[in-house]
Each structure stands twice: as C-alpha cells, then as structure tokens.
Amino acid sequence: MTSVLKNWLINIIIITIVLMTVAGYMSSFKLDGVGAAIEASIILSLLNAIIKPLLIILTLPVTVLTFGLFLLVINALTLMLTAQFMGDAFQISSFGSAILASIVISILNLLIQNFIVKPLSKK
Template sequence: MKFWMRIIVNAVLFMALAGFLKADFYVASPWIAILASLILAVLNALVKPFLVLLSLPITVVTLGLFSIVINGFMLQMTSALVGNDFHFSSFGIALLVAILMSICNTIISSYIGRNRHD
C-alpha cells in the first residue's frame, strides 16, 4: 500500500474508531485525524525501530505480543504530540485501538494487494 493511501486509511480508521469508542477516544475533526496519521507515520519511521530493538528480549519471550504494547505506546505519543484534539482516556484504550487498527490494516492491505494483482 502506498504511503498516502496508508495515511488516508489510518485517518479513516481513527475517525471510525473514535465514533465507535465515543467516551474513550476523541478525534476533533477529519483534518486532525489526517494530522495524527501523518505524525504516527513519522513516529513509526523514526522512533519505533529503536523501541523494537530495545524491547527485543521481552518481545521474544512474549512471542511477539509485546509489539502490541509498542503500538499502543506509539499511539499515546501521537496523542501527546497532536494535543487535546486527539486523545485516549487511558493506555488500555490506546492498546485496544492499536489492536483494532492492526486487524483492520491487515484486512485492508490484503484486499487492496489482492485486487492490484488481478
């Protein structure tokens, strides 16, 4: 999936999940969702590789499940950088959103990848 397509997909997922989790996850507008998606992409490119490397032992011990915690932490960092227009009520909600986004991105990526080859 191309970079801008992934940004748009993540922004749409942010808006959908914010609508689904109204009391726990807030996104002020679609523009804030796009901004948060861009910031998340930059953090994933610059910060996440170091976090993955530092947490490699615990990730191996948990059979990869600790990567969900890293994704939740990346969402919390995004929330801190965007401000009050994009926030989670708790770290647990950030983990839930990370899990749901991972599942949705996997489904969307496999669907788009399959259609591209037909």
C-alpha cells in the first residue's frame, strides 16, 4: 500500500471518529450511524481535496483581510455541501452550527494528528 493511500485511509478514520464525536455532542449535527459517518468522511475528504483549494484561491483577499478566519467559513461550507450530498443521513441544522462544528472538528483533528498519529508514525 502506498504511503499516500495509507495516509488517506488514516485521515478517513480520523474524520469518521471526529464526525461521530461532534454528532454525539451537538444536537444540531446529526449522523445516521457509523456507515453515514464513513460516507460523510469520504465525501468531505474529496471536497477538501478538490473544492476547498479553489474556494481558498477565490476568497484569498477576504481570507487575508480576516487574518485567516474566513477559512472557518470555507470549512463550514464544505461541511454543509457534504450534508447536501448525503441527504437525510447527515444533517446540519444551520450555518452557525456548521461553523461551530467546523471549529470543533478542526481542533479535534489537530489534537488527534499531533498527539496520536505523529508519535505513532515515528516509531
């Protein structure tokens, strides 16, 4: 297995766990089980690889003016787009919920990557 595919699969697992965690704590963020979380994490990772870079380039002036905080809006948009693709299996009640969820997802992803994945990959 190539390292790119291995890293992508690890990222899918992490995003799945993070999405399920957020869905467990936020009533405005709903997932219909583990299968929906896996599907959502695959769609979200594809959107982050394809759509998100385009959005970042198109909104670069706004992102610079807001000192990077506009990236939270872009993250929320990709989450809401993922929910649109998923239909009833993944629901976010409002844009504010999507922004809050994107903040929590970013923090949890950062913590998992830095304190679990990186130390394990050094061994």
